[in-house]
Amino acid sequence: MKGFRCIRLKEYSVTFLFVLSLVSSLASSFLPSQEASAYGGISDPFATNEEILDFAVAHGPSGFPTKSQLKGADYNWAVASYEPDESTFLFYFGQNDDFIIENGGPPDTFSINGKLCRWNKDLSGGPGCNPIENEYSLTSEFLYALKLTSGEASYVIENDPTLYFYIQEILLTTTRETIRPDIKVEVNDKTVTLTDVSSPPDDVTPYALHAVVTVGTFETSVEFLEADIAEGEEAEVTVSNYAPSSVQVYYTELDGTRRPSSNLYDYRETVVTFEIDGSSFVIDTTGTVCDENDLCTPPDEPEYEDCFAYGTDLIGGFQCIVGNIGKFLGNFFASLFKPDPAFTKQMVDLFKNFTTDTYGLTAVLSAPFGLLSTIQEQTYNCVAINLPFPFSGGTLTLPCMGSTYASKFGAAFTLYQVIVTAGISYYVLLGILKQVKNMKDPENDRIEAHQL
Amino acid sequence: MIADFFTFMFTMLVLIAFTIVKIILYPIDALLSALIPDYDGALEAVQSFFDIITDVIGWVISFSGIPVTALSLLAAYLIFKYTIPVQVWFIKLAGKWYAKLKP
Numbered sequence: 001m002k003g004f005r006c007i008r009l010k011e012y013s014v015t016f017l018f019v020l021s022l023v024s025s026l027a028s029s030f031l032p033s034q035e036a037s038a039y040g041g042i043s044d045p046f047a048t049n050e051e052i053l054d055f056a057v058a059h060g061p062s063g064f065p066t067k068s069q070l071k072g073a074d075y076n077w078a079v080a081s082y083e084p085d086e087s088t089f090l091f092y093f094g095q096n097d098d099f100i101i102e103n104g105g106p107p108d109t110f111s112i113n114g115k116l117c118r119w120n121k122d123l124s125g126g127p128g129c130n131p132i133e134n135e136y137s138l139t140s141e142f143l144y145a146l147k148l149t150s151g152e153a154s155y156v157i158e159n160d161p162t163l164y165f166y167i168q169e170i171l172l173t174t175t176r177e178t179i180r181p182d183i184k185v186e187v188n189d190k191t192v193t194l195t196d197v198s199s200p201p202d203d204v205t206p207y208a209l210h211a212v213v214t215v216g217t218f219e220t221s222v223e224f225l226e227a228d229i230a231e232g233e234e235a236e237v238t239v240s241n242y243a244p245s246s247v248q249v250y251y252t253e254l255d256g257t258r259r260p261s262s263n264l265y266d267y268r269e270t271v272v273t274f275e276i277d278g279s280s281f282v283i284d285t286t287g288t289v290c291d292e293n294d295l296c297t298p299p300d301e302p303e304y305e306d307c308f309a310y311g312t313d314l315i316g317g318f319q320c321i322v323g324n325i326g327k328f329l330g331n332f333f334a335s336l337f338k339p340d341p342a343f344t345k346q347m348v349d350l351f352k353n354f355t356t357d358t359y360g361l362t363a364v365l366s367a368p369f370g371l372l373s374t375i376q377e378q379t380y381n382c383v384a385i386n387l388p389f390p391f392s393g394g395t396l397t398l399p400c401m402g403s404t405y406a407s408k409f410g411a412a413f414t415l416y417q418v419i420v421t422a423g424i425s426y427y428v429l430l431g432i433l434k435q436v437k438n439m440k441d442p443e444n445d446r447i448e449a450h451q452l
Numbered sequence: 453m454i455a456d457f458f459t460f461m462f463t464m465l466v467l468i469a470f471t472i473v474k475i476i477l478y479p480i481d482a483l484l485s486a487l488i489p490d491y492d493g494a495l496e497a498v499q500s501f502f503d504i505i506t507d508v509i510g511w512v513i514s515f516s517g518i519p520v521t522a523l524s525l526l527a528a529y530l531i532f533k534y535t536i537p538v539q540v541w542f543i544k545l546a547g548k549w550y551a552k553l554k555p
Contacts, residue, residue, distance in 0.1 A: 367502050369531060374506050375513075376527035378520050382510035400514040413517065421522040428529040435533065 177201070180270045180290060181209050181249045183229075185283040187276060194227060194247065195234035197286055207231055207259060210252045215276060216243040228256060239276055246273040248294075269294040303327065473542055476549050 179200050186193040194211050209229040216222045227235035229249075239245070250269045251259040259267050270285050271294045288296040304324045310317035374380050382400040389396060405413045484491045513523060 367498050369535065371502050371506055371509070372527045372531050375509065376524050376531060378524055380506065380510040380513070382514040383507070385508060385511050398511065398515075400511060401517065402514045405517050416517060417519045417522075420517075421519050424518075424522040424526050428525055431529060431533060 177264065178266045178268055179204070179251075180268045180285075180294070180296070181251055182284070182286045183209070183211070183247065183249050183270060183272075184285075185247055185272060185274070186280075187274065187282075188280045189278055190239045190242075190276065191236060192225075192239060192245075192247075192276070193234055193236045194229055194249070196229050196232050197284065198231075199286075201265075204265065206254060208252045208254055208256070209249050210256070210258070211235065212248045213237050213239065213245065214248070215239045215241055215245045228252070242277050243275075244273065245276045246271060271295045272297075468546070473546050473549075476546075476553075 181196065181198045181200075184195040184197050186195070192213055194213075196209050198207075198209070200207070208231060211227045211229060213225040213227070214222060215225070223240060223243075225237040225239065227237050229235045248269055248271045251267045253259055261267050268290070270288075270290065272283055272285055272288075273295070274281070274283055285296050287299065289299045290296040304327060305320050307317050307320035307324065310320055382402065384400060385398040387396040387398070388394070409416075513520065
């Protein structure tokens, strides 16, 4: 009885752990990510090196080095921080020697005193310098990490001679916004209607779109049709063939010239592909996901439905949760039963790799399979056999005969090989047929292994 | 998908069966090794025999003139013919032993 209780207890424990893991997995699936909101913008991401230096000098404390001093070789360290209120990176440049930077006195005081320091704004460790353990290089990852601190800390970075160029480059690559035109493509037989449905940021100046419709493939024939689309308007083209097609759209100025990327915006193309086959359909690129080649495809459907979207609709929310649990369980069990190809191969090869000490007595059964495996995989080599004669000291050498047969017997040898191959193949096929016939007889449990 | 599932289940069964057979045979093998000193030697002799055959099989095939593709087909068929029953037999054997030994 105790054993029974113990087993029941184990079952309850396993069930509890399973439910716990299920709930935690579902929670992690449904709860929104907390990371994304920590990223912010930068007020002047394209500040030149000179402007950065001007800013550093202007915002530096009294006694802060002058610009000319900052450019000197003596100042080989910089203190970087991110100000979320101003959305600005701050770089304070300094010497590697002992010095103290005063910034209006406590609590806004931090010191660099011959050692690398971290300055915490909350000054939980008291005013002054807190030694840091690591040095940091100015990389894009570092800047993102800096932004994540949201002004909580400053870091000392190495101020190498190329630092200013790094700043410029990184700020450009991390802050310029990519925008693409959005278009609605309505295909009705051979008529393609293109409508501008773009919604660029408000500060984007008036624009137009240029569309290139490509019909056909380069293997056959290609038809190019072009159209200019005014902002919010539509244009229509008529193709002459049914074929795989694509539409390429990009921003232009009002005079029709292609709009180049600016400091604030990287103007990219939008490309969609479809098949013109006489049917009618509509494609809207709004919300699509575009790759590095600007090919835009609809985003993947989220695996789980957002149940918070139902709000006060409790019944709908409950149905949503039940549906998500069903999907989770389906995925869970599917993952359990998904075979691992490497594991399957290992199991299939189990017999081929037997050795005498693998399974003790069972090796007697498995030993022939190593030989069969060698023959099947053709991993053997023909080596001439040397047989020493007893007493006389001579050696009988038996060379490999394949090339000799081929050269001496020619077509006859080929005919022999064809006949032998046919005979073996016939035997194998007959054997397989016999095996299949035996499978139909459920009472037949004869073990051929015993014949080995 | 269904074929993958059954393949996976079968290989799992074989793995479990082999493990059980190995565990049960281990003390028997150890006992035989202790009581019959030449037991290990006998097993080695079987393996050595097949090793010799493996060494000369290339020459034998060359001498017979049988195409290697035909022999490969024949070997694949024999492996298929004998491994499946042996695997099933191992599963049955493991099942029977487990039924006898379970508390």
